[in-house]
Amino acid sequence: MSILRSRFKSAAGDELARYAASLETDLLMLEEDITASLAHARMLGRQGIISAVESSSLADGLIQMLADYKAGHWQPDETEEDIHMAVEAELTRRLGETGKKLHTARSRNDQVAVDVRLWLKKSLAQYRAALLKLIGVLLDRIEYDGQILMPGYTHLQRGQPILLGHHLLAHIWPMTRDLQRLNSLTERLNLSPLGACALAGTSFPTDRYFVAQELEFGGIVENAMDAVASRDVFQEAAAVCAIAMSGLSRLAEEMVLWSAAEFNFVRLDESHTTGSSIMPQKRNPDSAELIRGKSARVIGDLQTLLSLVRSLPLAYNRDLQEDKAALFDAVLITTDSFSLMAGMIEKAQFNKDRFEKELYADFCLATDWADYLAQHGVPFREAYKIVAEVVQYCEQNGGNFSLLTAEKAGEFHPLLKANLADLLDPRQSVARRNSAGGTAWPEILRQVALLRAEL
Ligand code: ARG
Numbered sequence: 001m002s003i004l005r006s007r008f009k010s011a012a013g014d015e016l017a018r019y020a021a022s023l024e025t026d027l028l029m030l031e032e033d034i035t036a037s038l039a040h041a042r043m044l045g046r047q048g049i050i051s052a053v054e055s056s057s058l059a060d061g062l063i064q065m066l067a068d069y070k071a072g073h074w075q076p077d078e079t080e081e082d083i084h085m086a087v088e089a090e091l092t093r094r095l096g097e098t099g100k101k102l103h104t105a106r107s108r109n110d111q112v113a114v115d116v117r118l119w120l121k122k123s124l125a126q127y128r129a130a131l132l133k134l135i136g137v138l139l140d141r142i143e144y145d146g147q148i149l150m151p152g153y154t155h156l157q158r159g160q161p162i163l164l165g166h167h168l169l170a171h172i173w174p175m176t177r178d179l180q181r182l183n184s185l186t187e188r189l190n191l192s193p194l195g196a197c198a199l200a201g202t203s204f205p206t207d208r209y210f211v212a213q214e215l216e217f218g219g220i221v222e223n224a225m226d227a228v229a230s231r232d233v234f235q236e237a238a239a240v241c242a243i244a245m246s247g248l249s250r251l252a253e254e255m256v257l258w259s260a261a262e263f264n265f266v267r268l269d270e271s272h273t274t275g276s277s278i279m280p281q282k283r284n285p286d287s288a289e290l291i292r293g294k295s296a297r298v299i300g301d302l303q304t305l306l307s308l309v310r311s312l313p314l315a316y317n318r319d320l321q322e323d324k325a326a327l328f329d330a331v332l333i334t335t336d337s338f339s340l341m342a343g344m345i346e347k348a349q350f351n352k353d354r355f356e357k358e359l360y361a362d363f364c365l366a367t368d369w370a371d372y373l374a375q376h377g378v379p380f381r382e383a384y385k386i387v388a389e390v391v392q393y394c395e396q397n398g399g400n401f402s403l404l405t406a407e408k409a410g411e412f413h414p415l416l417k418a419n420l421a422d423l424l425d426p427r428q429s430v431a432r433r434n435s436a437g438g439t440a441w442p443e444i445l446r447q448v449a450l451l452r453a454e455l
Helices: 014-020 023-046 052-070 083-101 108-145 164-189 208-214 224-229 232-258 286-309 318-347 353-359 363-375 380-396 406-412 414-418 426-432 441-454
Strands: 149-154 157-163
Touching: 023 052, 023 083, 023 108, 023 208, 023 318, 052 083, 083 108, 108 164, 108 224, 108 232, 108 318, 108 441, 149 164, 149 353, 149 426, 157 164, 157 363, 157 426, 164 232, 164 441, 232 286, 232 318, 286 318, 363 380, 363 414, 363 426, 380 406, 406 414
Parallel strands: none
Antiparallel strands: 149 157
């Protein structure tokens, strides 16, 4: 019978044992579980809670187990309920009586809390690297292709001409805030809950600060009950991921849209597309679609973590075991998604010619026309009305601004006649929008330099 059932007359039913097991999910933090146990074992020896010989034999045993696991010589026993029990059981199998001393002044409640924090520290660093990689790739892309002209959209209707660099920057800035959110989380994450024990601390003369230091935490979670009961930092990690994914998904959506023949603005590399099982010509943007799809999953993971905790009385409740599947899922998917997107942008080809000609004389220059009149003394609302009439005229005649002769334009307002050529040119429109944060190329370069210096 399992050690956990010593006070019961019977073993747990198979059905409950299966239902309660979390080993499969826990395996992701096996290394963290052993590392935390190692720090704990060393502390027990240092504090004289167990003998120095016992302490080093526990430490050696744990180090060996990790090496054996990595070499494929040992696998946690599947019949154990969770990773904590599996590690302890194996250690005891190897060391006999000494192994049974590891769990002195410790509980699985503080163990699981410390394991997850260690796992998050490691895994969020990987996410951070993927995020920085994508930002770097986007910045590089702006330097090659940033001056490509494209329509800027609102309501997915052409609004005003912009440069591709301007659009890409609008994706990069939120990513820098993703990074800030991630960095700020570290402060709250980097505290050790170990030593809180079940909820009330312990009567053994433990040293939580030593353990925290061994595990490279910046300090301890002060209150023992808080240390085992709260999951707000995990929720925050999932929120950081969910917010980042909802932004990344918008970029993914644009890759899907822009690679459609109707836009034909980007060609994704073959390595990021798939074919169809029936339509031989297909080149589907699956990587982008999957990022968009998986963002839903990460948002769901956050929802799970928020719902899980909201009605639990303090302190630990077994419900909390469900936190890991959602949290691990959120962090791993987010990391993979940013990494995949970095490769996708790195290899994508933007179609330089696609919009260049089409934007010439396009209605998305209409604001420029109104601005131009306003800059020459026509009140803006009046100017707006005049240009609206020009648009209406062109539409009724089945074209865009290009069907206007200088004479015709002059009929709407004499000022339009003189400057028609400039007013039809989207490059000039873009160059004129040189206000701080505007789409003019020098403004784009200024932001790129700012971002490069900051990162
Ligand atoms: N597997 C458990 C979890 O993930 C470990 C903590 C169990 N604690 C307990 N009191 N049953 O939450």
